[in-house]
Amino acid sequence: MTTWILAVDDDLHMLNFVSTELRHSGYEVIEAGSGEQALVCLNSKKVDLAIVDVMMPGIDGFELTRILRKDYDLPVILLTARHHIEDKERGFLAGSDDYLVKPFDSKELMYRVKAILRRYDHPVEDTLTIGSLTIDFKSYEVRSDQGILLIPLKEFELLALLASKPRQVLSRDLMIERIWGIDFQGDEQTVNVHIKRLRQRLERFAPDVQIITVRGVGYKLEGNP
Template sequence: MIHILIADDDPHIRELVTYHLQFEGYTIFQATDGEEASILLAEHPIHLAIVDVMMPNKDGFQLCKEIRDDYDIPVILLTAKDQLVDKEKGFAVGTDDYVTKPFEPKELLFRMKALLRRYHMVNAEKIKLHDTIIDRSSYEVDCNGQLLMLPMKEFELLSQLASYPDRTFTREELIQLIWGADFTGDDRTVDVHIKRLRDRFAERTNDFSIKTVRGVGYKLEVAKK
């Protein structure tokens, strides 16, 4: 499950963003100021932070710098100001993106997904699912000490699902992410590749399972051990 921190002293903004992100399946942690956000960052695994610039106790610039110094997660700064000097300061302290209020929740969501995808591709070279390790750099899967070389599309599909455990992907999303916008086949291609992955790992491990979400798509669940 992807954990998102929302740090904003405006309760309406927090509730608006929380509503839309929870609908997408994200787990949300809310902070009313920078100090509370720092505590949440220390206590919980956070994958992305949405930070308001103007907050009491510790402002967004200070919090962003702290995140950049101590954590390896993407940051989106929110501000009511649309001034070049604020954006310059935001990028100087390490923000990855900048959204000006008022904003469309869907735009924020698109920017979040792009950052999460970029961070996973750049930073998470190895995805560990108990005794199963997916190595993005070598395109190998180590399953209980046995090295597997999967066909490329199967590997990319497994990596995509494993990067976001418990998140449901529609077939259309998986087509876009794995096969690309120019793909001319139909979404049954996803079903075929999912079946192949299930068959490959069914007898090898119970570290994870790929679940069908009826009428929607697929998600990967990590076994609780």
């Protein structure tokens, strides 16, 4: 599947650098020299991620980020030449997923792009079914023969991640990155606690679906046909 990334920067040298690195890594890129041009591009093409410069005339990066999150539900990486903590705060309050200070290494950019795309990798279907369990991404409900179960968001996201890759072992590090983000300050115990709670719920609600521990690696979800 082709991944499209929108790169927005009024500095043509930086725009070319970012676009070139993305294309070398196999991504398709749409380039825009302003916030206004970026919005025009989005009218004709669906993209998976936006990389946006903060300091632009007209619609600046903060405002564009708010629009991209609110109207297009797009993940955003903000680029800035300033180290001010206030800029980082404004960026995250606007809805950005990550923040890079110029100049940055191309490897760091690609690491962050890949991490965010993995975090937003979710099934295109509205529901996932494993065993007697159905996970509804629209209503955030979990259903089985026992009825409907509403669980905390992080537990729902963990369950959905496991169900999206049935019988595949997922590491704790991967779960932390996907569910809590690459900047999470906690440790693996956070995952273990959430898994324990999920197991207790499934034992009563869908006993044919089990979270299996693979010692030293992580967890996998299995359900009877």
